[in-house]
Amino acid sequence: MLFFEPRLSMSGYISCNSCHNLSLGGVDALPTSVGHNWQEGPINSPTVLNADYMLAQFWDGRAADLKEQAGGPINNPKEMGYTHELAVDTIRSMPAYIARFNGVYGSNEINIDRITDAIAVFEKTLVTPNSPFDKYLEGDQKAISADALAGYQLFKNKGCVSCHNGPAVGGTMYMKMGLVKPFHTNNPAEGRKGVTGKEADKFVFKVPTLRNIELTYPYFHDGSVWGLEEAVNTMADIQLGQKMNQEEISQMVEFLKTLTGDQPQIVLPALPPSNNNTPRPVPFTKG
């Protein structure tokens, strides 16, 4: 319910699902997100699918876990534009929410800690099992095509797997974007440097998951690349110093498409109505 709750935003219009749309692979499929008052977000929204497998949250890993992440957009003026206090007041105003929190946490208390915990626990369920590649790994040789299998071999042999590994095929480490050759972008994000303050961490980002990568375009932290072919080619070039021919790229893309799993089956929640105690949304600031 809270993941789909637009009243966690100042406008009453933006929910977690607005930028991590579960109909679209857990992203908004935009280079950067639309925030409060149509402000342009600073970075590409990462997918919420399989996000709990990441070593930390956000591209720069500044949140330790999903719970810490969930509090970020709510009070970010460029995203949901609210405050934690008003978000709590909003949820707390509705008896149906109080009953839900009581049922889960054993008391009527609602605070930002419980709100973000509840969102995080929901997000932990957003996994995408049964991808063709999973089935292949489980022994079903016919689950992926010959081209995809060739792509998997390239994925290992070319070195992609050295960063994109683990249960989410990524998310296990930080790595410099532009390891071998510089990555050219207009996006000012400096990655881990903003967290650690170290110059060596400039342009170091969390390695993203490749699960459902077919769905989570556009690619890279700046959302600058729309096609998997170009993304593969760029990664090979600037991260691995490798040149891949067209056939290899096609095979790699075929492999990447086998990482699309079953999307979460979510019944849209019916949210409780606001009442006289609920802070009113402020979608438009009158002059």
Next chain:
Amino acid sequence: MLFFEPRLSMSGYISCNSCHNLSLGGVDALPTSVGHNWQEGPINSPTVLNADYMLAQFWDGRAADLKEQAGGPINNPKEMGYTHELAVDTIRSMPAYIARFNGVYGSNEINIDRITDAIAVFEKTLVTPNSPFDKYLEGDQKAISADALAGYQLFKNKGCVSCHNGPAVGGTMYMKMGLVKPFHTNNPAEGRKGVTGKEADKFVFKVPTLRNIELTYPYFHDGSVWGLEEAVNTMADIQLGQKMNQEEISQMVEFLKTLTGDQPQIVLPALPPSNNNTPRPVPFTKG
């Protein structure tokens, strides 16, 4: 799928569900809607729930039916801000959509007529049965409280029912807003006058459904009133020339709350990925 499809908008961010949110009683719960580039909509978004029971669509009835309505927001520059041509190109670019249309319409052709038809057919399923009041009418005397029953008697005796009638408790006729006394609003909408050109139709609007009225705040075509108590009081005053005391208003509100039915159980659809043939969204216009 199309109802939840943000790629029917220029930004790739706004879907039918953005303003007719099925988690929020089929509305956005805002006075007026947020449109492309955060433009403020001209009028309160009516609920999509039970909308097929309305004699026509939009507050001024300018669309004959749901299918005609569905085409409106897509190419309204203040709403989804797209064109029908680009919307069709978008849907047509995805093989998964082509297969769906073929399965339903018997050919691969995708055009705006089929897109709006499919949306309308989905919307016709968005009914909310089993409200306490329905159960009462079916013979379950205990389905509504004594206060709600008293409110129902007031609803009939005071004259509310003369406009709010039919299966949706509204939507069967047009009526002047401010029949007995003028309705004061800053909203410039003139209602049916804009459709018929007749001065007599100024401020004449479609009578809205009262089903799920507890969920579809804020009220009236200008979305100016947030509470049911105030809405009831205003209606009695300016439409019926009646004065209601506090007890009567409370009873009426209790009755109105019995009109909330089972909300549609919708599994969020997984939308097919864009590809190289899909027009790219333009969320932000660069200077």
